[in-house]
Amino acid sequence: MASLLCPTSATVQQNHRVLCFSPLKSLSQVNHLSLTKRHKNTTERCNAFDLLQQSLSQFPVVKSEFESVTGELNEVQKWGFIVFAGLTWIYLTARPGVLVGAIDAYLLAPLQLGLDSLTGRRSLKRSDFLVGDKLGEGSFGIVYSGVIVPKNASLEDRLPKRGKAKKALVDDDRFKEKVILKKVKVGVQGAEECGDYEEWFNYRLSRAAPETCAEFLGSFVADQTNSQFVKGGKWLVWKFEGDRTLADYMKDRSFPLNIESVMFGRVLQGVESVKRNALIIKQILRQIITSLKKIHDTGIVHRDVKPANIVVTKRGQIKLIDFGAATDLRIGKNYVPNRGLLDPDYCPPELYVLPEETPSPPPEPIAALLSPILWQLNSPDLFDMYSAGIVLLQMAIPSLRSPAYLKNFNSEIKAVQYDLNKWRERTRLRPDFTILDLESGRGWDLATKLISERGSLRRGRLSAAAALRHPYFLLGGDQAAAVLSKFGF
């Protein structure tokens, strides 16, 4: 007992488990403890490194390479290696995704090309389609409705028709698969290039975010000149996704109720009219911003977001169309400094996706490597978010749906430096803010964060991901209504 209370160093040596108050013992204990701690830390570090090695054991070649590189390294160097590998991983996976982009460009795109060639998708012909009515005309192309001529159709049916004969054929029951055909204008400067870009963007999105845009069926070059065809002229073909765009719905005075049963599969019963309108608008905007988030995640900025470029499918899905002005800022595709191709009614105040002094992009692999820095510094995706804000305002404020009012709005908002709150105080347009002011003005708050100038760091406007986290969308009754309608409640 005495030795327990007052041990000598000998006792310590004999029984070092004994509780000891001698200075000598304290020191040895401290040393022992710190040694144990150091050992533990080393073990933990080794564990992290071992873990990495273990996880590589599934890939023997990579593992042996890894071991040959790291085998000679000491503890500090190994940690340096892990930190470097982590940072590289973060950089390569940061938006717009250098790694995923490289996989897409060097693996998925050639794979798609091979598969399409095997299935005949890349060998479309003029005679595969019957061209119907003209739907629209842009600077670089003319858009037609059309049908796919079935394999069993006679040669007579495949020949180009006019007037009633053509209409009868397009409406023929055998011709069930409707398509949209875009004729790239021949002899118009920049048209061919624009058509090629549009084709490239459609293939890219059909791999990266197919649900966001119209299904692209491919392209063909006309082999002879007759009726609408000019020999050598390129045609792009999409699946027909729906017969009305958001702009078509918005032209109708009954909007948004005219789109209610399309969006929710039924009429929302037991909900008062203003709230019904608000729910429909919220569901449309949610889908637009979700699609924008997906395309921005791949490095693409659409640059022409507006109701006329949003097709509503029969099942209430929103599809973005018209990627002729889009730019892929992961590799600098269709990016020309100072070139604006845009609709002034929906265009943000900065006018360009990147500052005007940004130089022309370097070769694609280098541009891709630099792209995370470019995105961090410039947030080019915010360009589309301004346009989405204008679409929200137009949907929620009926008077702004008229082109003349929209023009007046644009000159008024410019006069108040794109400060929506100031515009609200000063406008002479007498807009109706009822829908935006519901739920403590969450819709209005979101609009003010989309329609704004860029801040000093080229931020100051919500990105698509941030907009989807805004209280306007949180606990959105529109989602509940959409889900319930799917189950038929």
Ligand SMILES: Nc1ncnc2c1ncn2[C@@H]1O[C@H](COP(=O)(O)OP(=O)(O)OP(=O)(O)O)[C@@H](O)[C@H]1O
């Ligand atoms: N996949 C599709 N499904 C249904 N309709 C479509 C589809 N693609 C295009 N359209 C219709 O064709 C019209 C014109 O298409 P698009 O905007 O791509 O052509 P454009 O030549 O660029 O025309 P604009 O410059 O006027 O926008 C659209 O407004 C839409 O009505």
